[in-house]
Amino acid sequence: MEQDNLITHLTVRYTLVLGMLAVLAAGMYVIGVNQRQLNDHSSELINISGRQRMLSQRAALLSQNLATEQDQSKRDALRRDLQKIIETMGAAHQRLLAEGPGSMHPKGLSAELRQIYFGGEESLDMRVRQYLTGAQNLIDAADAQPELVDRLLWDILAQARNGKLLAGLDSAVDQQQIESEANLKRLKTQQQLGLVLTLLILGYSFWSIFRPMTRRLRMELIALHEIQQDLEKRVEENTREVRRLASAIQASAESIIITDQRAKIEFANAACQRLNGYRMEELVGENARIFQSGRTLRAIYNELWDAIQAKKIWSGEMINQRKDGTHYDTHLTIAPILDAQDDIDGFVGIQSDISKIKEYERQLQAANQDLERLVVTDSLTQLANRRRFDEVLSLEWRRCWRDGAELSLIMIDIDHFKKYNDSYGHQQGDVCLKRVADAIKSVLQRAGDVAARYGGEEFAVLLPEADINGAREIAELIRTEVMSLGIHAAPEVQNEHVTVSLGIATIRPDSSHAGQDELVARADAALYRAKNEGRNRVCA
Template sequence: MGAASQRAGWNRLPLRAAAFVVLTCATILGVSAWREWAARDAVLRGAEAEMANVARSLTQHAEDSLDLLDSGVVGVVSRLEVDGAGPATVTKLDKVLEARKTAIARINSVAIIDDQGNWLTSPGTIGSTLTDDGFFRYHQLSAKREAHVGRPVKNQEDGQWVVTLSRRFNKPDGSFGGVVLATISANYLSHFYEQFEIGRNSAVALVHGDGMIIARNPSNDKFVGRNVADTPLFRDASLQRPGGAYHFRSPLDGAERVSFFKRSSRYPLVLLATVDKDELLAPWREAAISRMLYVVALVLMIAIIGAVLVRQLQRGQRMAAALTEKEAHFRLLAEGSSDMVTRIGLDERLRYVSPSSVRVVGWRANQLIGTPALAGINPEDLLQVQAIVDAMKRGEKEEARLVYRNAHQENGEVWLESTMRVTRKDNGRVDGVVAISRDITEHKKLETRLETLAIEDSLTGLANRRRFDERLKEEWARAYRDRSSLALLMIDVDHFKSYNDEYGHPAGDACLRLVAQIIAAETQRPGDLAARYGGEEFAMLLPNTDAAGCARIGDRIRRAIREAGLVHTTNHATGYVTASLGGAACRPVLERTAGVVSLVEAADRALYTAKEAGRNRLMMSGEVASLMAKASGQ
C-alpha cells in the first residue's frame, strides 16, 4: 500500500507542479490587470465628474439665456395685449427691441409677427413670411401661453443658424393675435463653449429635445442642424433620465467618447459634454503598457522555469498516459454528451454513433451504425454538406461547421448544427471524420420569429417604418433600373386623437387594426407593401403603378374605411371614422436629382392638402401642383 501510494503521488507530481506554476503566473497577471483596470476606471470616473460639472454649468447658461429672451418677450406680449398691435405701438416696441438687441450680445433678434405670419417689426433673421414655420403654426393652433422653444432654423440672409423662443399674444377677444419671437445665434453659443478647455478632441453640444443639434463646439457650422434622434441618447429607455454618464461612439465624427448629458428641467434641451476616450486614456495606456511589460517578462521567466521542471517530471510517462487518456476522454465525452457524436468512414458510412442519437434524430445508435451518414439530410442542403465532406476526405479542410435540415424519426425534420473534424492515421493520412451534432430547431424558430418582429408592426401586423424605408430604397432602385413608375399612398385617420379621447385607447387600437386590414386587402401584388408609418398614419408602396392606378387604389381604400361604419361622433362631417389620403407617382429615371425622399414629400404634401380641403378625401400630388399653379396665376 505504501509503494502504491508513493507511485500515485509521483504520477500526480507533474500536475501539481504545473498547477502551481499556472496559478502563480495567473495570480501575478490577474493582480496586475486588476490594478491597471482600477486605474483606468479612476481616470474615466474623473472625466465623468469633470464632464458633469461642464454639462451642469452650460445647461444653466442655456436656461439663463432663454430666460433672458423670455423676459423681454413677456414684456412685449403684455404691451401688445394692453395697447394693441397698431402701427404706433409696434413702432415704439421696434425701437425698444432694437436697443435691447444692441445692448445684449446673446440676443440675435426680437420680432413681432401678426396672425397672418407677416412681420410687424424688422424680420432680422429668418424671412418675411412665417405662416409655414413650425413655431408660428404651434402658436396658431395652440392656445397655450407659455414660451415655446423651437428647433433651430437657418437665417436666410446670412446662412447662420438660430434657436427660437416665442410666445403667443391674443387679441382683445381672446383670439390668436400673433407671435413675439426672439432668437439666439448658434454661433454665440458655440463661441461661449470655447471657454471650456476640457481636451484637445473634446466637444460640447446643445441638442433640442427632438434630437436636432442647436450648437456645437468645435465644428459648429458642420454639425448644427443635424438630427441625432436615432442615437441611444434619445432611444434607450435607460438614458431618458435628467442626467448621467454616457459612453458612446459619436455618429458625427466617429470618435469613441466619454460624456455626461444633462437634460434641462424647464426647456426641451439636452447638453452633452464629451471628451475623446482615446485621448483621455492615452497617458494611462502608456504607463500601463510599460508596467505590464515588466510583469509579462517576470511571468515568462517563471513560466519557462516551470515548464522545464514539468517536462522533466513528465518525460517518462507522457506517451502511455496520453494514449490512455485520449481514449478515455473520447469515450467519456461521446457517451455522456447530450450532443450526438458520430464517426464517418471514408466510405461515408457511420462507424460510431453515441447514445444521444435517440434524442437528436430519433433513432438508436445500433439502427444507424453502418448506414450512409448523409442519408437523412434534406436534398436542398445535401450538396453543400457533400461538398464539405468531400473536401475533408481529400485533406483540403481540417474542420468545418455546418447547419442543415435532417430527418427525424418522430418529428419529421429538425435543424442540426454539426462540427466536423478530420481524423488521421499515424502516417498522417485521412481515415475519416468525427462529427458532433446538436438539435438547433428551437433556435432557428426563434431566429425566424425575431426576424419577423424586426420588420413587422406588432399592433397592426403591417410592415413597420424600418421595413418601409428599406423597401422604398429597394423599389426606387428597381424602378430606376427598369425605367418603370413607382407610386406611394400616405393615409391618415381623421381626428384620431379625438377618437382616442372619446372611446379610449383599446378602441383606438381596434380602429387602427381595422384600417390596417382594409389597407392590407389592397396589397394584391407581391411587390405591394402596406406599412404603419407612425401613429395613425399608414403608407402603401405601389411599384410599377402610375398616378391613375394609385388614385384608384387610394379611392377604394378611402371608401372602404368610410363604409366600415365605425362610429366617430366627434368627426362632425360624417359621424364615422374616415381617412385622408395623399398620393404621388413618379418615374425615378426621369428625376435624376431627386431621391426617395422626394416621393415621400410629394405624397405628404398631397395628404396635408387633403386635410386642409376638409378631410375624407384623396389628393394626388399632381392635383396639388395644379392648385398651386392656379393660385399663383390668380
C-alpha cells in the first residue's frame, strides 16, 4: 500500500512537470516564431526604406534625361519609366507610414520614426511628397509647358543632391535597424528567461521525483540477491564467450596489443606481428616504446598519456617504426583496462596502417595546390590572371577603406603589339609578353603590390597605400625597364625597341563597390591619353 501511494505521488509530480515543460516548450516555440517573423518583417521594412534612396536618385536621373531628350519616342519611354518609379516610390512611402494590423507597423510608428517622418517643417514625409509631386509635374509639363521644365528639373535635382532628402531616408533606415535590434533583444531575453525556468523545473523534478525513485531502486537491489545463483551459472557461459573473443582478436586484421599499466607488452595478435615484423616472443615484456620512430611529436605522446591515465580513450595518428627500421603512418586507439576497483590494470591498443591513405592525401593536397595556382595565374606570363586581379582589387579596396589609405592602379599596354605580332608571329609575341611581364615583376618590391595580366597585351599593377607620386615613380621605372630589354619593335614602327604606355589612377576608397570600377575607368582613361599623346609615356 505504501509503495502504491509513492507511485501515485510520483506520477502526479511527473505529470505536473511534463505539463509545465510542455507549456514552456509552447512558449519558446511562439517566441521562436515571433523572432523569425520579426526578422522577416524587419528585413522587408529596412529593404523598402533603403530602396527609397535608390529610387529617388533614379527619378532625378530620368527627370534630367526627359528634360534634355529631343527624340519623342525616347521621351515617351523616359516618361513611362519615370511614372513607374514615382508610383513605386509613392506606394512604398505609403507602406512605410501605414499603421495598424496587417501593416508595416502593426503597433504604430514609434515616436522616433514619427519625428523623422512628420516632425518639423521639413519632415521626411513632406520632402518625399514634394519630390514626387515635382517629378509628376515635370512629366505633365515635359511636352505641354516647356517653359516650366527647367524650373521643375532644377527643383528635382536640388532636392536629390542637397542631401536633406537622402539624409532623411538614411535616418529612417537607421532608426528601423535600431528598433529591429531592440525587438530582437527583447525576444532573446524572453528565450533566456524560458531557459532559466526550464532548468528550475528540471531541478525540481530531480529533487521531488528522481530522488524518491532512487531510494526505491535501492530497495529493489536487495531483491537482486535472489538472482545471484542464476548469475553464477552464467559465469561459465561468459568464460566461453571470452575464449571466443580471444580467438577473434587473434584473427583480427587490425593490429592489437595489450600492455600492463607500465606499457609493458603482454600480448600482440598476428596482425601486429605482421605489421611490425616482430615475433610474439620478441614483443612480450618489451615496452611499447619499441614502436616509436622518433618522428612523432612529443606533444602527441604527452596528450596520449594524459588521456589514458585519466581513464579516457585516446585516438590519433602517429608515425611508427618496424623492426627493419622502416616507418609507416598509423591510426592508433588506446583504451585503459579497468579492474573491479576501477583502477587501471593495463591498456589495449588497436592500430591501422594508413600509409597508403596518407600518401593519397599528400598527392591530393599537391594536386589541389597546383590547381589553385593554375586557377589564379596566367599560364603564359605567370602573373596573376584577371580573376585573381578582381579578387585582390576587392580585398584591397575594403582594406584601404577601413584604414583610410589611398589605392593606386597602373594600367599598362604594349605599344603597337598587333604590328609586332604581324611582323614576327605569335610565338615571338608570346616571348615579348613574358619578357615584359618579367620586367614589371622586377620593378615591384613591396609584398602587397600585385601585377596581373589584364587581357591581351594589357597589364595591371595594383599598389595599395601608394599615392599618385609613388605610383608615377613605379610607372616610370616599369617604362624604362621595358625599354632597357631591347626588344626590337616592328619594322614599320618609329621606335627602335618595344615600349609601353602607362595610365595611373589613385583614389581613396569608400564603402561603395562602384568606386572600384571608377578606379579602373580612370586608369584606362589615363592609358588612352598616353596612347594619344604619342605612346611610351606615363599619364595620370
